[in-house]
Amino acid sequence: xxxxxxxxxxxxxxxxxxxxxxxxxxxxxxxxxxxxxxxxxxxxxxxxxxxxxxxxxxxxxxxxxxxxxxxxxxxxxxxxxxxxxxxxxxxxxxxxxxxxxxxxxxxxxxxxxxxxxxxxxxxxxxxxxxxxxxxxxxxxxxxxxxxxxxxxxxxxxxxxxxxxxxxxxxxxxxxxxxxxxxxxxxxxxxxxxxxxxxxxxxxxxxxxxxxxxxxxxxxxxxxxxxxxxxxxxxxxxxxxxxxxxxxxxxxxxxxxxxxxxxxxxxxxxxxxxxxxxxxxxxxxxxxxxxxxxxxxxxxxxxxxxxxxxxxxxxxxxxxxxxxxxxxxxxxxxxxxxxxxxxxxxxxxxxxxxxxxxxxxxxxxxxxxxxxxxxxxxxxxxxxxxxxxxxxxxxxxxxxxxxxxxxxxxxxxxxxxxxxxxxxxxxxxxxxxxxxxxxxxxxxxxxxxxxxxxxxxxxxxxxxxxxxxxxxxxxxxxxxxxxxxxxxxxxxxxxxxxxxxxxxxxxxxxxxxxxxxxxxxxxxxxxxxxx
Amino acid sequence: xxxxxxxxxxxxxxxxxxxxxxxxxxxxxxxxxxxxxxxxxxxxxxxxxxxxxxxxxxxxxxxxxxxxxxxxxxxxxxxxxxxxxxxxxxxxxxxxxxxxxxxxxxxxxxxxxxxxxxxxxxxxxxxxxxxxxxxxxxxxxxxxxxxxxxxxxxxxxxxxxxxxxxxxxxxxxxxxxxxxxxxxxxxxxxxxxxxxxxxxxxxxxxxxxxxxxxxxxxxxxxxxxxxxxxxxxxxxxxxxxxxxxxxxxxxxxxxxxxxxxxxxxxxxxxxxxxxxxxxxxxxxxxxxxxxxxxxxxxxxxxxxxxxxxxxxxxxxxxxxxxxxxxxxxxxxxxxxxxxxxxxxxxxxxxxxxxxxxxxxxxxxxxxxxxxxxxxxxxxxxxxxxxxxxxxxxxxxxxxxxxxxxxxxxxxxxxxxxxxxxxxxxxxxxxxxxxxxxxxxxx
Numbered sequence: 001x002x003x004x005x006x007x008x009x010x011x012x013x014x015x016x017x018x019x020x021x022x023x024x025x026x027x028x029x030x031x032x033x034x035x036x037x038x039x040x041x042x043x044x045x046x047x048x049x050x051x052x053x054x055x056x057x058x059x060x061x062x063x064x065x066x067x068x069x070x071x072x073x074x075x076x077x078x079x080x081x082x083x084x085x086x087x088x089x090x091x092x093x094x095x096x097x098x099x100x101x102x103x104x105x106x107x108x109x110x111x112x113x114x115x116x117x118x119x120x121x122x123x124x125x126x127x128x129x130x131x132x133x134x135x136x137x138x139x140x141x142x143x144x145x146x147x148x149x150x151x152x153x154x155x156x157x158x159x160x161x162x163x164x165x166x167x168x169x170x171x172x173x174x175x176x177x178x179x180x181x182x183x184x185x186x187x188x189x190x191x192x193x194x195x196x197x198x199x200x201x202x203x204x205x206x207x208x209x210x211x212x213x214x215x216x217x218x219x220x221x222x223x224x225x226x227x228x229x230x231x232x233x234x235x236x237x238x239x240x241x242x243x244x245x246x247x248x249x250x251x252x253x254x255x256x257x258x259x260x261x262x263x264x265x266x267x268x269x270x271x272x273x274x275x276x277x278x279x280x281x282x283x284x285x286x287x288x289x290x291x292x293x294x295x296x297x298x299x300x301x302x303x304x305x306x307x308x309x310x311x312x313x314x315x316x317x318x319x320x321x322x323x324x325x326x327x328x329x330x331x332x333x334x335x336x337x338x339x340x341x342x343x344x345x346x347x348x349x350x351x352x353x354x355x356x357x358x359x360x361x362x363x364x365x366x367x368x369x370x371x372x373x374x375x376x377x378x379x380x381x382x383x384x385x386x387x388x389x390x391x392x393x394x395x396x397x398x399x400x401x402x403x404x405x406x407x408x409x410x411x412x413x414x415x416x417x418x419x420x421x422x423x424x425x426x427x428x429x430x431x432x433x434x435x436x437x438x439x440x441x442x443x444x445x446x447x448x449x450x451x452x453x454x455x456x457x458x459x460x461x462x463x464x465x466x467x468x469x470x471x472x473x474x475x476x477x478x479x480x481x482x483x484x485x486x487x488x489x490x491x492x493x494x495x496x497x498x499x500x501x502x503x504x505x506x507x508x509x510x511x512x513x514x515x516x517x518x519x520x521x522x523x524x525x526x527x528x529x530x
Numbered sequence: 531x532x533x534x535x536x537x538x539x540x541x542x543x544x545x546x547x548x549x550x551x552x553x554x555x556x557x558x559x560x561x562x563x564x565x566x567x568x569x570x571x572x573x574x575x576x577x578x579x580x581x582x583x584x585x586x587x588x589x590x591x592x593x594x595x596x597x598x599x600x601x602x603x604x605x606x607x608x609x610x611x612x613x614x615x616x617x618x619x620x621x622x623x624x625x626x627x628x629x630x631x632x633x634x635x636x637x638x639x640x641x642x643x644x645x646x647x648x649x650x651x652x653x654x655x656x657x658x659x660x661x662x663x664x665x666x667x668x669x670x671x672x673x674x675x676x677x678x679x680x681x682x683x684x685x686x687x688x689x690x691x692x693x694x695x696x697x698x699x700x701x702x703x704x705x706x707x708x709x710x711x712x713x714x715x716x717x718x719x720x721x722x723x724x725x726x727x728x729x730x731x732x733x734x735x736x737x738x739x740x741x742x743x744x745x746x747x748x749x750x751x752x753x754x755x756x757x758x759x760x761x762x763x764x765x766x767x768x769x770x771x772x773x774x775x776x777x778x779x780x781x782x783x784x785x786x787x788x789x790x791x792x793x794x795x796x797x798x799x800x801x802x803x804x805x806x807x808x809x810x811x812x813x814x815x816x817x818x819x820x821x822x823x824x825x826x827x828x829x830x831x832x833x834x835x836x837x838x839x840x841x842x843x844x845x846x847x848x849x850x851x852x853x854x855x856x857x858x859x860x861x862x863x864x865x866x867x868x869x870x871x872x873x874x875x876x877x878x879x880x881x882x883x884x885x886x887x888x889x890x891x892x893x894x895x896x897x898x899x900x901x902x903x904x905x906x907x908x909x910x911x912x913x914x915x916x917x918x919x920x921x922x923x924x925x926x927x928x929x930x931x932x933x934x935x936x937x938x939x940x941x942x943x944x945x946x947x948x949x950x951x952x953x954x955x956x957x958x959x960x961x962x963x964x965x966x967x968x969x970x971x972x
Binding site for chain 2: 045048180181182183184185236237238240241268292293294315316317318319323325326333334335361362363364365366367
């Protein structure tokens with residue numbers, strides 16, 4: 001752990017001024033083939049959705065390892081063998097995660113033993129895989145009481161309800177895949193897997209009725225009440241009488257969908273992915289929802305004086321310049337198809353950017369065939385500008401799941417994208433014009449060691465960047481590990497954590513361009529990759 | 531303009547038609563053509579809902595061509611029905627059957643509808659493709675079971691030839707190609723306070739839907755402007771003006787909507803991608819009645835074809851007027867003059883206001899339905915029960931059409947004139963369809 005980051009990299013980052021109005025365009029170099037990534041998300045109709053990737057560190061070296069969904073073929077695990085700040089390199093090896101029919105992959109520490117586990121969403125039985133250490137896993141449905149069912153599972157979220165010693169999992173299910181002639185309106189029930197009375201296993205799944213063919217789910221404390229709700233993005237292609245959903249989820253109570261009377265505004269889209277982040281520095285998350293043609297950016301309406309905040313969201317995508325409704329490269333003008341979405345800061349300027357994986361469902365002629373992925377860089381005024389082509393990530397393959405993660409621990413977020421019927425693509429962020437950064441890994445003793453449900457605030461200059469720690473969202477893709485914050489010109493920052501139990505830590509000073517481990521109740525510790 | 535007679539009452543299978551089946555020289559399908567018709571229409575309405583280019587005008591066009599296909603496939607083997615060739619604009623005589631040979635009616639209809647629907651929805655998504663392939667295979671096996679192979683072969687070839695003839699006819703009507711889900715990439719929106727401006731925050735909908743649809747070749751009416759409309763009230767922001775009064779009616783109504791008015795607005799909302807659209811709604815009504823009353827095949831295809839034709843002409847005529855006047859929507863006017871935060875109950879459609887397309891096509895549909903089943907035919911409409919909306923009952927088709935019209939005012943997306951004059955235009959357009967001769971005894 002004593003290897004220091006490349007001085008060259010750090011010096012380059014430090015030399016750029018960030019008062020400019022146009023964001024610095026990052027540079028990505030595709031290294032998938034040379035890095036050893038060959039996984040293909042394969043299969044026909046049953047695999048037109050899904051195709052996720054999980055990033056998590058199971059080897060203990062701090063570098064994110066990978067599990068890629070294979071669809072019809074087996075999922076592939078890759079150990080991250082990249083040199084620090086060097087070329088990306090992954091080695092496939094047998095981990096126990098090599099199941100077929102996997103659509104989605106989400107890492108989390110279910111049994112709070114300090115070793116990351118995974119939930120595999122499948123066409124068929126879902127499987128919880130218990131981490132054994134050193135990137136080995138075993139099936140744990142039986143010991144954890146997880147009923148895997150036999151549905152077409154396409155969405156996932158997890159959290160620890162207040163006071164719980166075991167997580168609550170939400171699993172979104174798609175339509176009845178056995179219905180060939182009239183599948184529309186055949187959405188199957190989503191499930192809520194809550195802890196049993198003993199707090200060390202799951203009870204039988206609770207159906208979330210009505211269910212509307214979920215393709216993304218996220219437990220999120222949208223109103224900062226201290227209790228997360230369940231946000232579900234649903235595919236209107238298949239539901240009848242459906243809409244996007246937000247569920248109350250109070251500990252010990254039956255879940256209940258928010259209603260129009262409470263302020264919820266029905267929205268019906270081809271919902272495929274959710275990304276969330278506090279974009280306007282007010283401590284409240286915005287939600288980006290992928291769809292076909294126009295995508296949505298939802299901002300909660302402020303509460304009227306003296307009233308509780310209502311779940312009323314305005315669509316501000318047009319205003320922010322991130323409708324991302326059609327290709328921006330090539331001659332095609334047909335509408336786009338969006339899948340995974342993720343907010344993160346790819347140029348370290350302190351303003352999170354947005355990556356969207358794009359790709360035709362299959363061969364739908366009314367939608368773009370050559371549909372480039374988006375990399376939308378956020379300007380200081382909160383609007384976004386497209387830079388996917390300039391940055392080198394405008395792939396036009398049929399992309400699905402994705403993840404931005406710092407695979408070589410150089411402070412720059414790299415990118416992996418899962419493609420349907422073609423190999424996944426991996427890009428190394430080689431930017432020399434990026435700003436400073438800091439990455440933190442939070443942990444708390446006992447239950448929920450990764451502190452899912454916490455809020456991390458990083459103060460740079462006079463701005464507080466706020467990030468909710470979640471498991472879920474995106475499209476079939478999940479991440480565990482470092483939380484990355486760009487700092488722009490700032491060489492130092494402050495951090496504090498609002499822990500899931502409601503305790504708020506004090507502000508702590510951090511030096512830029514460093515990794516820190518933040519343990520509840522302790523001073524931030526520098527972590528040095530090696 | 532209401533038809534004084536009831537076409538249905540006189541349209542019962544004649545002895546000649548019955549004999550043409552009984553005297554067939556070979557074994558026939560145990561499957562009923564009525565079942566073939568029902569399953570393909572059910573699928574068609576689902577595909578309308580789930581195919582992204584299928585906005586209401588596009589849906590009406592396809593329902594017309596599918597309807598004419600089914601009609602001609604059946605009429606060619608019926609002594610009761612006569613072809614629409616020569617009556618519909620540009621439709622030339624269809625291939626004739628070999629009178630010396632036997633055909634199976636279920637196989638003919640299956641082949642014709644499979645060919646037509648698969649072509650019309652060639653652009654649907656993978657799930658629709660899967661459904662079409664599955665139903666084609668299952669229905670083909672079902673209708674062929676027990677039928678001599680040469681009859682199956684001959685009947686399929688004939689049914690496909692009918693479909694191909696109609697598909698070829700459809701190619702040059704102006705509506706065969708839909709790009710960007712119907713939204714032009716370039717279009718000069720007329721400027722001025724009275725004119726339509728975008729009403730949504732969707733980038734794709736900043737230009738209006740299908741501005742050239744009113745130039746398409748109609749089916750039964752002579753041309754797109756055969757049923758012209760008077761202009762809407764003169765645009766004015768003067769509180770004493772007729773225009774302001776109409777807008778105030780929308781404003782006041784929206785502020786005091788009753789639960790039933792809300793239910794009516796939502797029942798007839800019939801949004802693209804979330805329903806089978808307004809023309810599909812009327813097809814659904816016809817299908818419910820046909821199922822309930824066990825309507826014979828000849829009468830069913832007659833009704834479905836004329837419903838498709840009437841509503842397709844209604845969208846051509848209505849669109850022609852919409853882009854003639856290019857009137858702004860209530861949401862634009864009311865925010866400008868009364869309340870900058872005003873919100874309609876329904877999502878405002880992305881095209882000009884005058885006339886109300888739903889009103890035009892509902893009146894055209896009611897004209898056909900009343901012509902078929904009479905002016906006082908009571909029915910229940912359960913089109914939206916799958917979407918959680920209870921069935922509604924009507925004393926007549928005209929009552930339903932008028933409710934569809936006023937639903938747009940309740941929904942806050944149309945002024946009164948667009949509804950009233952839209953219904954007038956629909957009656958006029960529907961009369962061209964009811965004037966078609968479909969029965970041999972007419």
